[in-house]
Amino acid sequence: MADISAKDVKDLRERTGAGIMDCKSALAEAEGDMARAIELLRVKGQASAAKRSGKDTSEGLVVSYIHATGTVGVLVEIQCETDFVARSDDFRDFADEVAIHIAGAPSTPAYVSADEITESDREAERRVFTEKATEEGKPDDIVAKIVDGQLNKWAKDVALLEQEHIRTDRHEGKSIEELRAAISAKTGENVRIARFAHFRVGGE
Amino acid sequence: MADISAKDVKDLRERTGAGIMDCKSALAEAEGDMARAIELLRVKGQASAAKRSGKDTSEGLVVSYIHATGTVGVLVEIQCETDFVARSDDFRDFADEVAIHIAGAPSTPAYVSADEITESDREAERRVFTEKATEEGKPDDIVAKIVDGQLNKWAKDVALLEQEHIRTDRHEGKSIEELRAAISAKTGENVRIARFAHFRVGGE
Numbered sequence: 555m556a557d558i559s560a561k562d563v564k565d566l567r568e569r570t571g572a573g574i575m576d577c578k579s580a581l582a583e584a585e586g587d588m589a590r591a592i593e594l595l596r597v598k599g600q601a602s603a604a605k606r607s608g609k610d611t612s613e614g615l616v617v618s619y620i621h622a623t624g625t626v627g628v629l630v631e632i633q634c635e636t637d638f639v640a641r642s643d644d645f646r647d648f649a650d651e652v653a654i655h656i657a658g659a660p661s662t663p664a665y666v667s668a669d670e671i672t673e674s675d676r677e678a679e680r681r682v683f684t685e686k687a688t689e690e691g692k693p694d695d696i697v698a699k700i701v702d703g704q705l706n707k708w709a710k711d712v713a714l715l716e717q718e719h720i721r722t723d724r725h726e727g728k729s730i731e732e733l734r735a736a737i738s739a740k741t742g743e744n745v746r747i748a749r750f751a752h753f754r755v756g757g758e
Numbered sequence: 759m760a761d762i763s764a765k766d767v768k769d770l771r772e773r774t775g776a777g778i779m780d781c782k783s784a785l786a787e788a789e790g791d792m793a794r795a796i797e798l799l800r801v802k803g804q805a806s807a808a809k810r811s812g813k814d815t816s817e818g819l820v821v822s823y824i825h826a827t828g829t830v831g832v833l834v835e836i837q838c839e840t841d842f843v844a845r846s847d848d849f850r851d852f853a854d855e856v857a858i859h860i861a862g863a864p865s866t867p868a869y870v871s872a873d874e875i876t877e878s879d880r881e882a883e884r885r886v887f888t889e890k891a892t893e894e895g896k897p898d899d900i901v902a903k904i905v906d907g908q909l910n911k912w913a914k915d916v917a918l919l920e921q922e923h924i925r926t927d928r929h930e931g932k933s934i935e936e937l938r939a940a941i942s943a944k945t946g947e948n949v950r951i952a953r954f955a956h957f958r959v960g961g962e
Binding site for chain 2: 589593594596597598612613614615616617618619620624625626627628629630631633640641678681682685686689748749751753754755756
């Protein structure tokens, strides 16, 4: 039987809303494979109650920002703990400012946080940087160092929370994470940027 | 040397903006692997000019719709051929109606068209349906037939273009694909729903 961590059980619970024991046994049956465990719960009909209970535990807003040209748009989900905070002006202002930032950021973020970068995305970037450095004739013994530096910089560039808000005067050069921490402190609730989408006509 | 199709060359060109010969040689070097070919073009610096030229060939709009509750939002990219059509009221109305539909559809679409469903998503669905049918004690020899029927229904349910617009009175029960064909005929341009995002607070 696979070793099931408490964190996996918690994650599965949040994603499906199924009971703790059901999550444990699904994970055990799936040998720790999260996607498979979700499937198993769906088979048993335990993942549908799921989403409902998931929704109850999390409040927040979905906000959008469409650039004046009509060709760039952003959708963001920001979560908090209570409906009261979700309806407050401070929370809405924060959400709107995040959307505006994503729309205009010089480096469009690809992830909320650097932690989310998958190993395969990181490896793909590593290959590109490595081949570039090699093609540029850099000696083999320093290519790895150059690439590590470039990867760290890239991870910061594509992570929303690490970025400095584009309205540097209004936000005094603070990062999105610093602004998030500030609204969290002000409201006394955990505030989380859950996800975002950025579309540019004809773009990626 | 892998057999490189004209379609792959065209796709790679549209995705990177690199020249035809560069795309051909990148695909050959990548043995037909599209993701790898994009990487190779990036290494050679040919994929950055890329996005720029891609943008020139495609006009359209990004529109959003946020439900009055503030907890459900949709972002859609709709493409056409000219800026003139992109700025027309008819085109904008169509885009807005698509966004409203996605926000309120009884079965939230997961794909623009059923063609986009990946083999692994289809197989995951097949496993769920198969196990359900088996658990329900259906005889083995008819499980496959039941599952095929369920898979076909599922593929239609999750494909935006196949769905009937939720405003059945306003749109006379037409599907999104029928409405797309109508705006395409009216404007005389190819109109394409390129992609969409649907966020619900605390949801999937």
